[in-house]
Structures are given as structure tokens and as C-alpha cells.
Amino acid sequence: MMREVVKRELWLASLVVIQGAAWALGGPAGGEEVGGTAAERGWRLLTGKAEYLPPDFDQQVFEALWEVWEEPLRERAARATAAERRQMAFERYGLCESPDRPGGVPLQYTNDGRGGWVINCLACHGGEVAGQVVPGLPNARLALQTLVEDVMAVKLRQGKPLAHLERGALLVPLGSTVGTTNAVMFGVLLMNYRDADLNVHVNRPPPAMLHHDHDAPPLWHYRKKRRLYIDGFAPRHHRALMQFLLIPRNGPEQFRRWEADFRDIEAWILSLKPPRWPWEVDASLAERGRDLFARHCAECHGSYEEPESYPERMVPIEEIGTDRTRYDALSPEARRVYLQSWFNEYGTLGGEAEPAGYVAPPLDGIWASAPYFHNGSVPTLYHVLYPEQRPVVWEQQGRAYDRQRVGLSVAEYEELPEDVASPAQRRRYFDTRRAGKSRAGHPFADGLSDEERRALLEYLKTL
Numbered sequence: 001m002m003r004e005v006v007k008r009e010l011w012l013a014s015l016v017v018i019q020g021a022a023w024a025l026g027g028p029a030g031g032e033e034v035g036g037t038a039a040e041r042g043w044r045l046l047t048g049k050a051e052y053l054p055p056d057f058d059q060q061v062f063e064a065l066w067e068v069w070e071e072p073l074r075e076r077a078a079r080a081t082a083a084e085r086r087q088m089a090f091e092r093y094g095l096c097e098s099p100d101r102p103g104g105v106p107l108q109y110t111n112d113g114r115g116g117w118v119i120n121c122l123a124c125h126g127g128e129v130a131g132q133v134v135p136g137l138p139n140a141r142l143a144l145q146t147l148v149e150d151v152m153a154v155k156l157r158q159g160k161p162l163a164h165l166e167r168g169a170l171l172v173p174l175g176s177t178v179g180t181t182n183a184v185m186f187g188v189l190l191m192n193y194r195d196a197d198l199n200v201h202v203n204r205p206p207p208a209m210l211h212h213d214h215d216a217p218p219l220w221h222y223r224k225k226r227r228l229y230i231d232g233f234a235p236r237h238h239r240a241l242m243q244f245l246l247i248p249r250n251g252p253e254q255f256r257r258w259e260a261d262f263r264d265i266e267a268w269i270l271s272l273k274p275p276r277w278p279w280e281v282d283a284s285l286a287e288r289g290r291d292l293f294a295r296h297c298a299e300c301h302g303s304y305e306e307p308e309s310y311p312e313r314m315v316p317i318e319e320i321g322t323d324r325t326r327y328d329a330l331s332p333e334a335r336r337v338y339l340q341s342w343f344n345e346y347g348t349l350g351g352e353a354e355p356a357g358y359v360a361p362p363l364d365g366i367w368a369s370a371p372y373f374h375n376g377s378v379p380t381l382y383h384v385l386y387p388e389q390r391p392v393v394w395e396q397q398g399r400a401y402d403r404q405r406v407g408l409s410v411a412e413y414e415e416l417p418e419d420v421a422s423p424a425q426r427r428r429y430f431d432t433r434r435a436g437k438s439r440a441g442h443p444f445a446d447g448l449s450d451e452e453r454r455a456l457l458e459y460l461k462t463l
Contacts, residue, residue, distance in 0.1 A: 020107060039270070061158065143424070183216070193248075199251070231386070232314060234335075238263050275365060367406055
């Protein structure tokens with residue numbers, strides 16, 4: 001009996017792993033008036049309101065993170081200035097400067113006004129591409145698991161108590177590869193301890209969980225969708241943006257009180273537009289690619305000429321052929337629990353507990369949103385079009401961008417390098433042989449010639 005009690009308590013502690021989830025939000029203090037348009041209010045709430053979640057760590061912890069880094073990085077940091085160490089930390093964890101507050105807390109965090117850093121949804125949905133910081137862009141460099149482990153080590157040195165995220169991460173992995181997270185299982189775990197009205201029930205046993213990593217979608221795709229997630233099971237709705245606030249301290253009354261905030265946050269998301277390709281395009285080649293796209297791709301991914309259209313087509317799992325771990329991990333029962341809850345207006349919005357496969361996503365801004373596929377296993381669009389050339393193991397080359405192959409600049413390997421020693425170093429390598437990380441599937445360019453694929457690649461830059 002005691003063993004089961006301890007196990008349950010550990011699982012309850014892990015509930016707050018949500019703090020690392022993509023939709024965790026931070027804004028002005030409760031009760032403060034926020035003026036402007038709905039979208040403007042949403043942005044200020046998203047980046048400035050710190051009451052939704054507790055802080056993860058403080059400035060003192062952040063400034064000491066370098067002290068627990070592996071060598072030779074720690075030695076380099078010891079010789080660096082404070083400003084240089086800040087940039088090294090940003091590089092290690094996938095953080096970037098906020099356009100609103102350069103030199104302050106990064107885009108991915110909110111200052112709680114008392115020195116605490118509160119993670120917000122831009123941790124996963126705010127990144128940098130081609131030297132440009134883009135709110136709404138998937139953060140391909142986020143190293144959340146590494147950040148949490150380093151924070152834990154520093155707090156133990158400083159004699160500070162562990163926050164919810166560190167305690168939760170002891171049992172629930174946050175992500176095994178830079179740029180991806182275990183976000184789907186966060187939702188499964190959090191909903192397991194709630195009823196349809198969002199009341200907490202702590203005595204329930206932990207759910208069955210199939211941990212796996214997922215690549216965040218671009219937020220500007222939200223406006224085109226009627227259904228959310230790669231399996232399209234949940235109707236689009238502002239309440240869906242709130243589900244990762246289900247830490248035990250937030251009861252039904254908080255969700256109802258914050259609902260107006262999330263209508264505004266949704267308005268900000270709906271206002272987003274994809275970034276444009278910042279370099280020259282071969283117009284003649286792209287024009288040939290436009291026709292190829294219309295004949296071979298638009299049926300699933302939509303049209304980007306006026307008037308635009310998006311079919312939101314569900315592709316059967318056997319036909320698409322991409323990694324099915326995500327499909328299998330979210331059970332029909334887990335989907336039903338969500339669909340019958342307050343988040344989905346108790347089932348009145350519809351939804352699909354047993355979808356047939358994955359939904360083909362929109363492709364506007366696709367040049368910026370590498371890596372590709374729902375699990376982030378393919379680093380460039382070139383590799384999407386050439387399945388046989390997809391690397392077995394790859395590593396991002398800092399913030400560099402591959403203009404020729406359109407996507408992440410990567411080093412490619414047949415095996416994990418032998419000198420990879422620490423877990424933090426291991427996460428920098430995407431090994432497509434591991435569970436949930438397959439690079440297989442989407443073979444739909446196989447019938448195209450090299451010249452046709454080159455034209456299609458050029459056209460995709462223009463979306």
C-alpha cells in the first residue's frame with residue numbers, strides 16, 4: 001500500500017511538467033486592464049502576464065547555469081564576460097531575445113516582477129530563422145530537458161527548493177532531442193486527474209503513457225484549421241489553448257476567470273502571417289514548380305494562389321507511412337476524455353476519438369519551419385523530396401540555414417559519434433533509428449524527376 005501511495009505522489013508531482021509545454025503562458029498581473037485590439041491584448045497577455053503558472057527559476061540561477069556545464073564548455077564560460085555567458089546559455093537552451101525587451105528575459109519566458117522566470121508558450125512556438133526572431137515559429141533549437149536538468153543541479157548547489165517542473169521531469173521526460181518535446185503525453189497525464197468540469201481527483205492511478213517527441217507546428221497555421229493536432233481529433237477553440245494550465249493549483253474557477261484572456265490570445269494567433277523567404281528566388285523555376293505543386297500536392301496541402309484553399313485532408317496512417325508512434329500513443333479513450341470536457345464544451349463542438357491517420361498540414365511559411373514531419377525527423381525540404389537521402393543521424397549546425405536544401409544546416413552521420421558523452425550532448429543528435437523518430441514515409445515525390453523536384457523546391461520557398 002505504501003509503495004502505491006509513494007508512486008501516486010510522484011505522479012502527482014509530475015503533473016506540473018506542463019510548465020514546459022508549448023502552451024504554458026505567462027502577462028500583466030491579475031486584474032490589470034489591457035487595452036488595444038484583441039490581438040494586441042493577446043500579445044501583451046501572452047508575454048507579460050505571470051499569474052497562470054509559478055516561476056521555474058530566478059535570475060541568480062540563470063546566471064550560474066554555466067557552472068554545471070560539461071567541459072570544455074564550462075572552461076570557455078569561465079573565461080567569458082557575463083554578456084558572452086548569456087549568449088552561450090541562449091545557444092545551449094534554444095532561447096532568443098524578445099523583440100519587446102532586448103537584454104531582459106528571453107522571448108520564451110515572462111518576468112514575474114519578483115525576479116522569477118515563468119515559461120510561456122513561445123518556448124516551443126517562438127524561434128529564430130535566418131537571423132530573424134519570429135513569434136509563432138516552431139523553436140527548432142529548444143533544449144528543454146537539458147535546461148531543466150541544469151537548473152536542478154544549480155538549485156541543489158544553491159540550496160533552493162526544486163520547482164514543479166524539475167520534480168515532474170524526474171518521472172516524465174520533457175524531450176529526448178533538441179527542438180522536440182513530449183507535449184502529447186503532458187496532455188494525457190494532466191487530463192487523467194480531472195473530471196469533465198476540471199475538478200481535481202488525486203486518487204486516480206496514473207495513465208498508460210507512450211512517451212515520444214513531437215515537433216511544434218507553426219502558429220500561423222492555426223487560422224486555416226478547423227481541427228487541431230496532427231491527428232485532427234480536436235476542434236479548434238480558444239479553450240483548447242488552456243489545457244496545459246492544468247497544474248493542481250488551477251481549479252475550474254481559474255479557467256473560467258481566464259477564458260476571456262485566451263479569447264484575446266487566440267485573436268493574436270489568428271493575426272499571425274508566415275515570414276517571407278528573405279533571399280532571391282529563381283522565378284522561372286518556381287513557376288514550373290507552381291504547376292507541379294497544383295498537380296501533385298494541392299489535393300492534400302491546399303492552394304496558395306488567390307483564392308487560397310485548404311482541404312484539411314486526413315491521410316490514412318498506412319498511406320502516409322510516417323512514424324505512427326504519435327498515432328498510437330493517444331488512445332481513443334484519452335481523446336474521448338478531452339472531447340467530453342469543458343475544453344470542448346462537453347462534446348458539443350464535435351471531434352473524432354478514432355481518426356484514420358494524420359492531417360496534411362498547410363504549407364505556407366514552410367521554408368521557415370524546419371525540421372519536417374510531425375516528429376521533426378527530416379531536416380530539410382530537399383530530404384522530404386528525396387526520402388532515400390534522409391540522414392540516419394543528424395546534428396544542427398548552430399543557427400545556420402541551408403538555402404540550397406531549404407531547412408536546417410546539419411551534419412549527417414551513419415552512427416552517433418563515439419565522443420558523445422553527456423546526455424546534453426546526446427540530445428543534440430537526432431537519431432532516426434530510435435522509437436518515435438523514424439524518417440520514413442511521405443513517398444509522394446518518387447515519380448518526379450530531379451528537375452521537377454528542383455522546381456518544386458523553388459516554388460515551396462515562395463509560400
